[in-house]
Amino acid sequence: MAIINEADVAAVVAKVVEEVQVTDIHxxxxxxxxxxxxxYGLDDLLTYHYLIAEFFRHTSMDYHAFFQLPxxxxxxxxxxxxxxxxxxxxxxxxxxxxxxxxxxxTVDAGKELPALKEQIKAIPLTEYVDKVFAxxxxxxxxxxxxxxxxxxxxxxxxxxxxxxxxKAALRLDPLLNDYEMYFGELNKxxxxxGRYLDNVTLGEIRRYLKEWAKKLAxxxxxxxxxxxxxxxxxxxxxxxxxxxxIPVCRELKIPLALMIGVKRxxxxxxxxxxxSLGKADIRSIEYLCRVxxxxxxxxxxxxxxxxxxxxxxxxxxxxxxxxGCWWFLNNPEIVREITAMRLDLLGLSFIPQxxxxxxxxxxxxxxxxxxxxxxxxxxxxxxxxxxxxWPVTEKDIEKDIKELLGNNFWNxxxxx
Ligand code: RAT
Ligand code: ZN
Numbered sequence: 001m002a003i004i005n006e007a008d009v010a011a012v013v014a015k016v017v018e019e020v021q022v023t024d025i026h027x028x029x030x031x032x033x034x035x036x037x038x039x040y041g042l043d044d045l046l047t048y049h050y051l052i053a054e055f056f057r058h059t060s061m062d063y064h065a066f067f068q069l070p071x072x073x074x075x076x077x078x079x080x081x082x083x084x085x086x087x088x089x090x091x092x093x094x095x096x097x098x099x100x101x102x103x104x105x106t107v108d109a110g111k112e113l114p115a116l117k118e119q120i121k122a123i124p125l126t127e128y129v130d131k132v133f134a135x136x137x138x139x140x141x142x143x144x145x146x147x148x149x150x151x152x153x154x155x156x157x158x159x160x161x162x163x164x165x166x167k168a169a170l171r172l173d174p175l176l177n178d179y180e181m182y183f184g185e186l187n188k189x190x191x192x193x194g195r196y197l198d199n200v201t202l203g204e205i206r207r208y209l210k211e212w213a214k215k216l217a218x219x220x221x222x223x224x225x226x227x228x229x230x231x232x233x234x235x236x237x238x239x240x241x242x243x244x245x246i247p248v249c250r251e252l253k254i255p256l257a258l259m260i261g262v263k264r265x266x267x268x269x270x271x272x273x274x275x276s277l278g279k280a281d282i283r284s285i286e287y288l289c290r291v292x293x294x295x296x297x298x299x300x301x302x303x304x305x306x307x308x309x310x311x312x313x314x315x316x317x318x319x320x321x322x323x324g325c326w327w328f329l330n331n332p333e334i335v336r337e338i339t340a341m342r343l344d345l346l347g348l349s350f351i352p353q354x355x356x357x358x359x360x361x362x363x364x365x366x367x368x369x370x371x372x373x374x375x376x377x378x379x380x381x382x383x384x385x386x387x388x389x390w391p392v393t394e395k396d397i398e399k400d401i402k403e404l405l406g407n408n409f410w411n412x413x414x415x416x
Contacts, residue, residue, distance in 0.1 A: 001393040006386045010379045016397050017375040021139035022367055023406040025298070025323060026222070026257070026354035028144045029363075031163040032125050034155045040128065040360035042117050045099065046075035048359060049273035050092040055081050056270065063269035079113050091331045095365035102135045102364045129360065133165065136363035137371075139406070140164075141355075142219060146171040147212045148185045156215065168216035169257065170209070172223040172245060176237045197236065202243045209248040219413050220298060221249055222257035227278030227303070229260055231287055246288075250295050253414055258285070259326060261302030277302040277328055282309045289317035296412060298351075300324045307338050311345040321412045323351035330356065330366070336373050343377055348403050351412075374404070 004012055030037040055078045056063070066074060082093055100107055105119045123131065133139075145168045147153045161168065174182040183201075186193045191204040213221065223245075231238045249256045260280045267274040285299055298321050301310050307329075314322045322342065325335045335353070342350050352374060355366035378401070382392050 001395045003391040003393055004382070004386065004397075006383055009382050009386060009392070010375075012394050013379045013382060013397060014375050016394065016401050017371050017378070018137070020137065020398075020401050020405050022137055023409050024138050024141040024355050024357070024363065024367070025351060025409050026144070026169070026259075026300075026356060027141045027363075028356065028358040029141050029166065029360060030143060030155075031161055031166040032129050033159055033162050037152065037155065038360070039358060040125075040132075041120050042079075042113065043071045043075040044359040045096060045361060046078045047071055048092065048362070049271070051078055051082060051096075053270060053273040054090055054092060056273075058082070058086075067271060076113060084111060091369075095362065095369070098365035098368050099361045102368060103131070103361070132360050132363060136367045138355075138363050138367060140167060141357070141363070142167045142169050144169055144171045144222065145216050145218070146174065147189070147216075148174045148182050150185070153189075161216075168218045170213050170216055170218040170221045172221055175205070176223050176240055176245070177225070179236045179240060197239050197243070202240075205240060205244040206248050209244060210252065213248070213252055213254065218254060220255040220257050221245060222259065222298075224259040224262050225280075226263060227261050227280045229258075229280060229284055231284045246292055246295055250292070255296035255298050255321070255413060257298040257300075257323075258288075259300050259302070260285075261306065262327075279303040279305045282306065282313055285310070285313055285320065286316070289313070289320045293319055295319060296321070298323050298412070300326045300354075302326050302328060304329060304334060304338075308341065311342050311350075314346055314350065321349075321351060321408070322346065323409075324354040324356075325352075326354075327356060332369060332373060335370065336377075339373060340377055343381065348400055349408065350404075351408050352404055374401075 029039075032038050052074075058081050059077075061077075066077070069077075082088055083096070088094060088097055100116065103120075105116055108115055120128070143166055145152065145156075147156065147170075174185075180195060183193050183195055186204070186208055189208070191208045193201045193204045193208075209221070212218075229237075231241060245256060261277050263276045263278050265274050266276040280301060280303065285297070288295070288297060296319050299310065300323050301307065310322055314320045325338050329335065329338060330353075339352050342352065353366075353370045355363055357363050357366060378397070382397065385392050
């Protein structure tokens, strides 16, 4: 294949980045077969918790009164406040505008919300899901699946997932972060666990993990953790983690995803929008990667202050795969900074982004915005190579981009 000219490199990279079909390794999406759990459309988009937090910056409305309203009314208020009364400049606001544009919806002069909703409703759901995946350039998504949530469990028991684009991940937050509140749920499911972690209980937790990871065909297990997360430690969380989760992941040969740095409910009135972040201690990751070399860890951290040491730690441990610019980091300037640093420190050996989409169409804006950033960084780097006389072909570029946006994940997980 022909070597690219310096003058053409930007266009070639842009084309390849545009065309690559992404594996989105962490979302909160569900397949259309899961009824109400599959969120899509403008009411769900406008009541995304990222936008709810921004809405309350501009209103003195009582929190409780807002959350009592039907979803359609909440969406109208958010739209009025964040899109009509002022220009939608923030990343989450821009996201809505990107979605409208990419779906080809017509925004009339009055920016009427009902007219926009009608255009979406006119498309049958299965067709719409295909359209959104195509517009986002996404091949498959990994969900967040929690069998300890009764509603979700019933879907798995009664229906199961029939859409191969949706892969499962077994989420462990209640088990690891709130065991005392949830062990009764495990009892209901037939696991003979008690409040205290004796050997029978630990064995039953392992049985739960094994059975449900298999039932879901989970590609990894995952947990989000607070900034003060620590291992080793004499705590319920650390004992379940080291005594159950790590050995079962090893046995099933699946990674454990650790999402570290979330401070839950700093303002509980804001519900899901009330979480914040804090800097975590990298030594716990060093410990896990060092003591369990046969386990694999997918890690993302929420604090910007943790990013450099996380990338350096990945240079030390091949069983550590850094992924994504998570939640409050998923803003263009910060993504630009973190991605450049990771490319400098890790070359192509990381997973640069995930969407965290909760509502289907968010796939479109999260990936559209990210593609622009990664294309810019890669163009600069390939241009450098060409300037130095290092030949680069379109095929090389294609291979690299596929590695970043799909193959690194599947190779780390252990193939398909
Ligand atoms: O980004 C988000 O939507 C957060 O609310 C969380 O879901 C976070 O991503 C998580 O998985 O805990
Ligand atoms: Zn998430």
